[in-house]
Amino acid sequence: MTREENEKRLAYLKSIVARLPEKPGSYQYYDENHTIIYVGKAKNLKSRVSSYFHTEVDRFKTKVLVSKIHDISYTVVNTEEDALLLENSLIKKYNPRYNVLLKDGKTYPSICVTNEFFPRIFKTRTINKKWGTYYGPYSHIGSMYAVLDIIKELYHPRTCHQPLTKEGVESGKYKVCLDYHIKKCMGPCTGKQSYEDYQKNIAQAREILKGNTRQVLRDLKEEMLRLSEELRFEEAEEVKRKYLALDGFVSKSEVVSHTINNVDVFSITSDEKMAFINYIHVASGSINQSFTIEYKKKLNESDEELLELGIVELRERFKSDAKEIIVPREVNVELENITFTIPQRGDKRTLLELSEMNGKQYKFDRLKQAEKLNPEQKQVRLMKELQEKLRLPKMPYQIECFDNSNISGTDAVAACVVFKKMKPSKRDYKRYNIKTVVGPDDYASMKEVVHRRYSRLMEEEQPLPDLIVADGGKGQMEVIREVIQDELNLDIPIAGLAKDDRHRTNELLYGFPPMTIALKTDSELFHVLTQLQDEVHRFAITFHRDKRSKRALHSELDDIVGIGPKTRDLLLQKLKSVKRIKEADIQTLTEIVGASKAELIANHFRSEQPDVSREETNQID
Numbered sequence: 063m064t065r066e067e068n069e070k071r072l073a074y075l076k077s078i079v080a081r082l083p084e085k086p087g088s089y090q091y092y093d094e095n096h097t098i099i100y101v102g103k104a105k106n107l108k109s110r111v112s113s114y115f116h117t118e119v120d121r122f123k124t125k126v127l128v129s130k131i132h133d134i135s136y137t138v139v140n141t142e143e144d145a146l147l148l149e150n151s152l153i154k155k156y157n158p159r160y161n162v163l164l165k166d167g168k169t170y171p172s173i174c175v176t177n178e179f180f181p182r183i184f185k186t187r188t189i190n191k192k193w194g195t196y197y198g199p200y201s202h203i204g205s206m207y208a209v210l211d212i213i214k215e216l217y218h219p220r221t222c223h224q225p226l227t228k229e230g231v232e233s234g235k236y237k238v239c240l241d242y243h244i245k246k247c248m249g250p251c252t253g254k255q256s257y258e259d260y261q262k263n264i265a266q267a268r269e270i271l272k273g274n275t276r277q278v279l280r281d282l283k284e285e286m287l288r289l290s291e292e293l294r295f296e297e298a299e300e301v302k303r304k305y306l307a308l309d310g311f312v313s314k315s316e317v318v319s320h321t322i323n324n325v326d327v328f329s330i331t332s333d334e335k336m337a338f339i340n341y342i343h344v345a346s347g348s349i350n351q352s353f354t355i356e357y358k359k360k361l362n363e364s365d366e367e368l369l370e371l372g373i374v375e376l377r378e379r380f381k382s383d384a385k386e387i388i389v390p391r392e393v394n395v396e397l398e399n400i401t402f403t404i405p406q407r408g409d410k411r412t413l414l415e416l417s418e419m420n421g422k423q424y425k426f427d428r429l430k431q432a433e434k435l436n437p438e439q440k441q442v443r444l445m446k447e448l449q450e451k452l453r454l455p456k457m458p459y460q461i462e463c464f465d466n467s468n469i470s471g472t473d474a475v476a477a478c479v480v481f482k483k484m485k486p487s488k489r490d491y492k493r494y495n496i497k498t499v500v501g502p503d504d505y506a507s508m509k510e511v512v513h514r515r516y517s518r519l520m521e522e523e524q525p526l527p528d529l530i531v532a533d534g535g536k537g538q539m540e541v542i543r544e545v546i547q548d549e550l551n552l553d554i555p556i557a558g559l560a561k562d563d564r565h566r567t568n569e570l571l572y573g574f575p576p577m578t579i580a581l582k583t584d585s586e587l588f589h590v591l592t593q594l595q596d597e598v599h600r601f602a603i604t605f606h607r608d609k610r611s612k613r614a615l616h617s618e619l620d621d622i623v624g625i626g627p628k629t630r631d632l633l634l635q636k637l638k639s640v641k642r643i644k645e646a647d648i649q650t651l652t653e654i655v656g657a658s659k660a661e662l663i664a665n666h667f668r669s670e671q672p673d674v675s676r677e678e679t680n681q682i683d
Contacts, residue, residue, distance in 0.1 A: 071132060076115060078134045081427045082108040085138050088148040091160075092133040099130055100160040103149035107136055127160050137352040138423050139416065171206060172196045173271060180226045180250045180257075181264050183219045185210065197271040213270060216304045217263035220247050228257075270308070279308055322409055326377065326384040329417040330369045331425050335359055338428075339372035340421035342413065343382060353380070354424040370395040388414050440586075441483045447587050448529075451579050452572050454555055458529040459483060464515075464542070465533040465598040466496075466507045467606035474499060475609060476511040477602035480527070484590050486597055493605045505541045508532075512545045516552065526554060533595050535560040536576045543574060559595050567592050622666045629655050633663075643667075 063071070082089075087107045091100040104110030114128055139145050171185045176194035185206060189196055213219065220226075222239055230236060231253055238254070241247035248255035269278045282305040289298035327342040337357045355376065357368050370393050376382075377397075386401045388410050393402060405411040445457040452458075461481040466474070474496035480487045494514065499506045512530075519526060530546070532538035539558040546552045557579075558571035570579040570591065581588050636654050637643050643651075644667045651660035 072115070075131060075134060077431070079108065079112045079115060081430045082111055082136065083138060083423055083426075084108045085423075086141055086145040087136050087138040088145055088152060089134060089136040090152065090156075091127070091131045091158075092135070093130050094132045096133060098152075098156045098158050100127055100158050101149055101152045101156065103145040105145070107138070111136075130160075138420050173206065173209065175264065175268060175271070178226065179228060180220055180260055182221065182223075183210070183213055183264075183267060184221075195268070209271065212308065213267045214246070215307055217267050218246055218248050219264065219267065220250060222247075222251070224251065226251055231257075279305060282308065322413070324384045325386045325388060325410075325413075326373075326382055327388040327413050327417045328369060328373055328376070329390050329414060329421050330365050330372065331418065331421040332359075332365055332368070333425075336425070336428075337365065337368045338421045338425045339369060339376070340417045340424065341372070341376040341380070342417045342420070343380065343384065344413065352420060354421055356424075356428070366391065366393060369393055373397075388417075390414060390418065438483070441485065444484045444587055444590060451570075451581060451587070452529075452555065452557060454529065456528060458527075458555075460525065460527045461529045461531060461594065462515075462527040463531040463533055463594050463598040464508060464511060465602040466504050466511075467602040474502075474507060475602060475606045476507055477598055477605055478511070478515055479594065479598040479601055481590075481594055486593075491601060493601070495609075505537060508538060508541050509545055512542050513549065516546065516550055516554075520550070520552075526552065528555070530554055530556045531591070531594060532556065532558040533598055534558060535571060539571065539574075539576055559591060567595060622662060624662045625659060629659055 084106050086103075086105050088101060088103050089107060089111050090098050091102075093099045102110065111134065114124060114131075137148060139148055171187050172189065174182075174184055174186045174194045174196050176182045177192075178194075181194065186196075221241060224236060226236065231251060234252070236251040238249045238252055239247070242249045242254070248260070250257070250260045266278050266281070282301055286298050286301040286305060289295075289301060322344050325344045327344065329340050331338045331340075335358065337359060338354055339357070340352070340354045342352050353376065355372060357371070359368075369389065369391070373387065373389075373393065373395055377384075385399060386403060387397075388403050388405060391404065403410060405414055442457075445459065448454070449457050459482060461484075462478055463481075464476060464478050466476045476494040476496060478492040478494070480490035482490070492515065494511045496507050496510060498510050516526065518524075530542055532542055535558055539556055542556050546554050546556065555572075556574075558576060559567050560569050560571055561567050568583065570581050570588075571577065572579050633643050633651075633654060634640075637646060637650075643663070648660055648664050651663055654660075655663070
């Protein structure tokens, strides 16, 4: 591979990494033949995958792996535990070249139920099916211990390693150990617990390990009621204790559900131009396939039609023989011996929501990719969205927003910011000194500025905005409307951004009388509008602060014609105050600033001094 080809490959991979979601999930790396070479899991997909492409990576294996990657895919889940389980399933299916930890299936511990006369239940990392039945593996150690603890609490399986036999128990060969005395074992080795009762407990423990807790709960409830009817209340109380303990135990995952096997899950996410169909296959209680395809609409096909096409295409592509298909809506496709399910609740509904989440994420990634290649596409999308929300006659290419700033009416100013194609156009910003308003009257100030702004645009035949946004609620909108419609006879849409009690923007207003427009506060469009509001506020405050600062720093020396800032600063540096400058003689001033400027300064302050002789004459008169 040439250097140019390698740089192109890395640029492509980094563009995928930049679009990854900050959610838990499993990621897959592909080589040049599109064969999976590595499967990983992450609590945060974007953070984890991006770490492979940092320049400071120094592990040899990681460098070799990165050099072989040509493509990346991923599957989003809800929790880190689910990401671990999904990674485990995918590694077992694809056996990637660069995965080491999970290839042999011993990465995570399992729970073994032995084939002994009195079976034992324990955790192990060694899998030998001759010894017993294995459940797992468990990616989350805490979950595994929780299962073991509930089984020990309910059924007290033996923990000793004695090779118990039927003959040995009958002959009294064994003795009880400490576990019996502390009530952690029922003493099957000495016949204190019958073989039948012990096997019944092991059978229920197996059902819990399979995830069939509901069936065990039903059996316990039936047994409790039967014992109560037979007036065996002490035994019924013991069964009730088991029932309550098991009822409080929760051990299930949306990625691994032992009650669901060999099922296909399909969902569809679409817009005007494209449809994205996500496919998930569940086998042996876990997801082992997740894939999304996209269709480009040409004849305004419905979601139902595209979903039917997707089901046929993906089942054929992945050779699925599942007899049940979970879908979000009715479909008209007929498949032999196939049942279509539209779940409303439960584990199947959770799987459908997971499929929908992956489809939406895929769509979002493709949209971000397209907008990154063509930034104007995002701006056009936001303008169209705002046009649809407000039902404007055309896309709001140019948006203008006004704000006032003053302190008790002093140094009153206003500002107008302009957004073009949903981005600030700073060269079009305008600042205004309030001329006709006395005192702190925001409405009157707004009225003056809006009138000055648009009457001038009309005189100069400049383009008018497509939308005016008031930095305030109904009052500001009405003032702008009076100027635009009643005084200037213009037809420009007017919206408002209202704030809550905490002075945070929380709603978009439009129309007269103003109505609240439904807009999510975490949407991109809302963020652009609040950016517009923040920008006009910043611009107005900055102008007001500058004006106030200039007034506060104004010196009497600034009023002397021919004396600039440098001369002023030099005089203040040498003589420290205006008073001492006034009192200085012409020789002192000449030594500091020269003869000509000294004369200007002396003449200025001499002209300010009162004519004493004249005053005295007037007093005498």
